[in-house]
Amino acid sequence: MTAISLKQIRKSYGSLQVIHDVDIDIASGEFLVLVGPSGCGKSTLLRMIAGLEDISGGTLDIGGRVMNDLPPAERDIAMVFQDYALYPHMSVHENMAFGLKMRGADTAAIEKRVSHAADVLKIEPFLDRRPAQLSGGQRQRVAMGRAIVREPAAFLFDEPLSNLDAALRVEMRLEIAKLHKRMKATTVYVTHDQVEAMTLADRIVVMNGGVVEQIGPPLDLYHRPASLFVARFIGSPTMNTFPAEVLSPSGAIAVLGKTIALNRSGHAALPEGEIALGIRPEDFTRCTAEEAWFSGELVVAERLGSQTYGYVEVGHSRMLSVEFPRDTNIAVGETIHVKGHMARVHLFSRGTGRRLD
Numbered sequence: 526m527t528a529i530s531l532k533q534i535r536k537s538y539g540s541l542q543v544i545h546d547v548d549i550d551i552a553s554g555e556f557l558v559l560v561g562p563s564g565c566g567k568s569t570l571l572r573m574i575a576g577l578e579d580i581s582g583g584t585l586d587i588g589g590r591v592m593n594d595l596p597p598a599e600r601d602i603a604m605v606f607q608d609y610a611l612y613p614h615m616s617v618h619e620n621m622a623f624g625l626k627m628r629g630a631d632t633a634a635i636e637k638r639v640s641h642a643a644d645v646l647k648i649e650p651f652l653d654r655r656p657a658q659l660s661g662g663q664r665q666r667v668a669m670g671r672a673i674v675r676e677p678a679a680f681l682f683d684e685p686l687s688n689l690d691a692a693l694r695v696e697m698r699l700e701i702a703k704l705h706k707r708m709k710a711t712t713v714y715v716t717h718d719q720v721e722a723m724t725l726a727d728r729i730v731v732m733n734g735g736v737v738e739q740i741g742p743p744l745d746l747y748h749r750p751a752s753l754f755v756a757r758f759i760g761s762p763t764m765n766t767f768p769a770e771v772l773s774p775s776g777a778i779a780v781l782g783k784t785i786a787l788n789r790s791g792h793a794a795l796p797e798g799e800i801a802l803g804i805r806p807e808d809f810t811r812c813t814a815e816e817a818w819f820s821g822e823l824v825v826a827e828r829l830g831s832q833t834y835g836y837v838e839v840g841h842s843r844m845l846s847v848e849f850p851r852d853t854n855i856a857v858g859e860t861i862h863v864k865g866h867m868a869r870v871h872l873f874s875r876g877t878g879r880r881l882d
């Protein structure tokens with residue numbers, strides 16, 4: 526079992542700094558998921574842990590040893606990439622055995638590990654095929670098999686499922702969850718997929734421009750995002766956010782020309798001036814025109830079967846996304862009145878973007 530600790534990790538390409546003083550402590554056996562917009566530094570961070578990229582500053586500690594200057598082969602870490610990177614001229618079996626052979630493992634040991642991995646990943650029927658004779662999902666499993674046979678101290682995954690179709694992604698997501706439950710290996714996993722992040726992670730790290738915005742269990746990030754950035758990044762459809770003005774520190778705020786009295790008992794007084802109000806689509810309920818925080822015309826209704834998302838034009842060129850029950854009776858063109866769930870509103874400083882309260 527292996528803990529990984531990143532202390533004040535930095536990365537620069539020439540004068541361009543892309544990772545800024547990142548501190549993350551990954552517990553032994555933890556499944557940590559890195560998310561963030563394209564270009565925020567997820568792959569760079571992963572590659573620095575793997576040893577494929579030099580570390581410009583800070584300390585990388587794996588299993589109690591400083592690894593900054595050790596080559597990848599000495600870090601006992603396996604990395605699985607989005608594009609699989611299998612050897613095209615080798616069979617599935619040879620692909621999985623190759624790394625062990627190179628390390629001088631004996632044939633019996635190699636056979637044992639390959640057949641165990643093939644069993645775990647259900648790829649025994651394909652052991653003699655070449656990668657070109659496999660589907661995307663099967664190739665991805667081989668890439669994982671190649672990592673598993675090494676029995677590494679930790680696994681790194683860089684968007685391993687993004688080349689697969691939706692159904693296969695769900696299947697492989699479950700496989701990865703089961704695999705982790707069984708092997709309990711320390712794992713760092715990069716993804717763009719909200720559901721993968723929410724379902725696989727013990728903790729999620731949200732990155733923004735090379736900086737860690739927030740680290741925490743998935744539902745903590747969902748229910749108590751530390752910043753407007755995290756609030757908008759976690760959750761789909763995105764949290765609705767509005768500029769608002771504090772009228773009284775005890776909770777009266779003005780939003781889109783309406784005054785809303787928030788229940789702030791038990792919370793700190795609100796700062797004077799401009800803030801941002803956030804409400805998730807599922808935290809609205811329909812109400813009368815008099816009670817409404819927001820009213821407007823329903824312009825699009827997305828019926829997904831299990832629920833319905835409505836998009837309501839609330840003026841000031843703002844569109845509200847609202848989740849309705851699956852059997853809701855709404856029609857495009859009708860006027861919708863909604864109010865927010867008082868205990869689930871999110872308030873942020875408009876200056877710093879940090880959560881208030």
Ligand SMILES: Nc1ncnc2c1ncn2[C@@H]1O[C@H](COP(=O)(O)OP(=O)(O)OP(=O)(O)O)[C@@H](O)[C@H]1O
Nearest residue numbers: 538541543561562563564565566567568569570717
């Ligand atoms: N070799 C390089 N030279 C200069 N800049 C680089 C190099 N590699 C990456 N970068 C820059 O570093 C930043 C982080 O890149 P990185 O690949 O880590 O992003 P990412 O979060 O993985 O993005 P994506 O989600 O698109 O994969 C980007 O701005 C990228 O342009």
Ligand SMILES: [Mg+2]
Nearest residue numbers: 567568569683
């Ligand atoms: Mg990347």
